[in-house]
Amino acid sequence: xxxxxxxxxxxxxxxxxxxxxxxxxxxxxxxxxxxxxxxxxxxxxxxxxxxxxxxxxxxxxxxxxxxxxxxxxxxxxxxxxxxxxxxxxxxxxxxxxxxxxxxxxxxxxxxxxxxxxxxxxxxxxxxxxxxxxxxxxxxxxxxxxxxxxxxxxxxxxxxxxxxxxxxxxxxxxxxxxxxxxxxxxxxxxxxxxxxxxxxxxxxxxxxxxxxxxxxxxxxxxxxxxxxxxxxxxxxxxxxxxxxxxxxxxxxxxxxxxxxxxxxxxxxxxxxxxxxxxxxxxxxxxxxxxxxxxxxxxxxxxxxxxxxxxxxxxxxxxxxxxxxxxxxxxxxxxxxxxxxxxxxxxxxxxxxxxxxxxxxxxxxxxxxxxxxxxxxxxxxxxxxxxxxxxxxxxxxxxxxxxxxxxxxxxxxxxxxxxxxxxxxxxxxxxxxxxxxxxxxxxxxxxxxxxxx
Numbered sequence: 001x002x003x004x005x006x007x008x009x010x011x012x013x014x015x016x017x018x019x020x021x022x023x024x025x026x027x028x029x030x031x032x033x034x035x036x037x038x039x040x041x042x043x044x045x046x047x048x049x050x051x052x053x054x055x056x057x058x059x060x061x062x063x064x065x066x067x068x069x070x071x072x073x074x075x076x077x078x079x080x081x082x083x084x085x086x087x088x089x090x091x092x093x094x095x096x097x098x099x100x101x102x103x104x105x106x107x108x109x110x111x112x113x114x115x116x117x118x119x120x121x122x123x124x125x126x127x128x129x130x131x132x133x134x135x136x137x138x139x140x141x142x143x144x145x146x147x148x149x150x151x152x153x154x155x156x157x158x159x160x161x162x163x164x165x166x167x168x169x170x171x172x173x174x175x176x177x178x179x180x181x182x183x184x185x186x187x188x189x190x191x192x193x194x195x196x197x198x199x200x201x202x203x204x205x206x207x208x209x210x211x212x213x214x215x216x217x218x219x220x221x222x223x224x225x226x227x228x229x230x231x232x233x234x235x236x237x238x239x240x241x242x243x244x245x246x247x248x249x250x251x252x253x254x255x256x257x258x259x260x261x262x263x264x265x266x267x268x269x270x271x272x273x274x275x276x277x278x279x280x281x282x283x284x285x286x287x288x289x290x291x292x293x294x295x296x297x298x299x300x301x302x303x304x305x306x307x308x309x310x311x312x313x314x315x316x317x318x319x320x321x322x323x324x325x326x327x328x329x330x331x332x333x334x335x336x337x338x339x340x341x342x343x344x345x346x347x348x349x350x351x352x353x354x355x356x357x358x359x360x361x362x363x364x365x366x367x368x369x370x371x372x373x374x375x376x377x378x379x380x381x382x383x384x385x386x387x388x389x390x391x392x393x394x395x396x397x398x399x400x401x402x403x404x405x406x407x408x409x410x411x412x413x414x415x416x417x418x419x420x421x422x423x424x425x426x427x428x429x430x431x432x433x434x435x436x437x438x439x440x441x442x443x444x445x446x447x448x449x450x451x
Contacts, residue, residue, distance in 0.1 A: 003358065007139035009369055010146060010158065014131040014167045018061025018070070020124040022077070022114030025053040033086070040095050046086035050109055052180075053079040054117040061123055065153055066133070067167030070123065075172055077117030080180040082109050098193040103186075110181040119215075119263060122171040133166045135159045136369040162368050164257040173261040174218075179211040183271075198282035209271040214305040218260035222309045225249035228360045233427070238353065238376055246374065248357060249309045251367045266305035273299045292327035301379075310372050320380040322347045341392045348384030351432070352425040353377045376427055384423065387438065390414040395448075406448040416441040 001009040033046035054077035061070045084107035093099040118124065125131050136159030137146065148154050165171040189203025232244040275297035283289040304315040324347065330340035353376035359365050366372065392414055397406045422436035 001137075007137050007144055009134060010137045011132045011134055012066045012158070013064075014067050014123070014133070015064045016062055017124055017130055018059060020059055020061070020121060021057060022117045022121060023055050023057055024113055025055055027052050027112075040092040042090040042092075044086070044088035044090075048084050048086070050080070050082045050084075052082075052112060053077070054112070054114055056117055056121045059121075059123050070167065070169070072122055072169050072172075075117075075120045077114070077120060078112070078175060078178055078180070080109075080112075082180050082182075084109060084182070100191045101189075102191065103188045106185045108182055108185065112180070116175070116178070116213075116263065119173045119261075120175070122167075122169055131166070131171070133161050133163055134368075134370070135161060159369065161257055162370070163259045165259045171259070171261070173215075173263055176216075176262050176264045178213060178263055179265045181209070181211045181213060183207050183209040189277075197284065199280070201277075201279040201281075203277050203279075205273075205275045205277065207271075207273040212266050212269040212271065212305075213263050214266045214269055214303075216262040216264050216305075216307045217258075218262045219258035220251070220255050220307060222249075222307075224252045224255045225309050226252060230357060230361050232355065232376055237432070239378065239381065242376070244376070246313075248372055248374070250360065251308075251370065253367050256368045264305070268302055268304045270302040271299065273297065286332060288329070288331045290327070290329035292325070294323065294325045296321060296323045298322070310374070313374055314378055317379045320383075322383075336396055338395045338397075339392065340395070341390065343388075343390050345386060345388045348387055348419070349422065350380050351377060351382040351384060351423070353427040353431060354425050355427040384421065385419050387419050387421065388417060389438065403449065403451040406450075408446040408448060410444040410446070411441070412444070413439060413441045 001007075001011075003009075028051045029048060031046065031048045033044065035045075036043045056072075056075040056077065058074050059070075059072045061067075063069045086104075086106045088104040088106075089102070091101045093101055122131075138157050138159070139145075140154070140157050141148070143149065146154055146157055163171065184207070186206040186208070187203060189201055191199060191201040193199045227247050227249050230246050230248060232238070232246055233242050235242040238244075275295055277293055277295045279291070279293045281289075281291040298319050298321045300319050302316040304312060306312060306315065325343075325345050327343045328341065330338055333339050355374050355376050357366070357372040357374065358369070389412075391410065391412045393411070394409045395406050397404055399405075417438050418440070419438045420434050420436070421438055422434075424430045424433040424435055
């Protein structure tokens with residue numbers, strides 16, 4: 001890393017990796033479902049049981065530049081026995097099969113393989129890459145490299161580790177009464193057939209997540225941080241023109257490097273989705289069909305279970321309601337050609353202003369040369385432009401014996417929209433610089449063969 005064009009810090013790696021891995025010991029699911037009809041009512045009931053276990057096997061790795069020879073024992077991963085329910089009910093309002101009121105309440109558990117088990121692997125990370133450690137770098141000889149001209153590692157240029165257990169068997173993660181993550185899904189909708197082949201549906205949908213886990217350093221708590229104030233940059237693109245007084249927290253030097261990795265089930269963390277949707281579907285006698293939907297939705301987040309108080313900024317800030325729409329249609333043309341189209345519109349990504357803080361207001365560097373990254377914008381305050389796109393397809397089917405051949409021509413982004421889809425989100429001289437726009441109009445030719 002470079003700060004102001006000068007060497008500042010490095011990431012060191014716990015390599016070589018050796019024979020690292022994560023195992024699924026067993027993953028079994030049993031499901032039962034039945035349906036009952038009583039008059040105009042239909043009831044669907046289901047139950048699912050899951051038994052899951054994972055682990056990290058014994059591992060070995062040789063010495064590296066920053067770590068010694070390592071031998072690790074087997075580490076058990078999470079083991080869960082869960083039972084969830086699925087319930088659905090439908091009511092034929094007028095008894096003629098044209099209007100139905102439907103409701104569902106389903107419980108799900110998270111899909112799991114070795115995600116959490118690999119968090120326990122001291123040899124590697126859950127992303128299947130070597131563990132890394134951020135350390136200050138004082139380029140004493142000015143050669144802009146940790147490696148000396150004679151090929152020697154200049155350890156004297158590298159600062160203390162932010163993790164005193166780095167590369168050792170003490171660097172594994174402990175699972176603290178870890179419950180399996182999951183969520184409830186609720187839906188209530190009314191469906192009505194307007195005419196033969198044409199129906200509309202209006203509904204409310206909710207997803208309520210629970211047992212959301214978080215990573216904690218048990219050796220360091222909020223009381224091991226000291227508050228300090230900074231003044232954010234002045235910029236009329238920020239809320240209120242910028243210049244915000246922001247309270248941040250610096251780690252006490254006495255606990256720098258202490259590490260006790262824990263994964264806990266959060267008491268505060270929460271995620272809640274609410275959405276309202278209107279759908280129309282139709283099919284015509286000549287084979288044409290169409291459909292469309294409009295959705296108005298919001299996802300609320302609470303991410304306030306953190307071991308570093310700097311993570312409390314905007315941890316449960318309000319989120320915005322947003323809308324999106326989709327529509328499709330297909331129509332048979334003369335000569336056997338089928339013309340179809342797809343229209344979609346959805347919100348652009350939220351705009352972030354990630355601001356890096358490496359020193360307090362008086363210029364004192366943060367403990368261990370750490371860097372605090374904060375967003376100067378509250379979540380979902382500003383967004384990139386709404387994205388709209390139209391695609392069309394032409395297709396003609398030919399039958400040759402038992403084989404069906406269909407040449408296809410797709411035309412994407414018919415109106416050649418050049419909407420911005422991504423910008424530089426790091427606050428500075430290049431903030432909001434465009435990094436990506438919607439792909440330009442293009443044609444794709446294809447051939448479908450069925451036999």
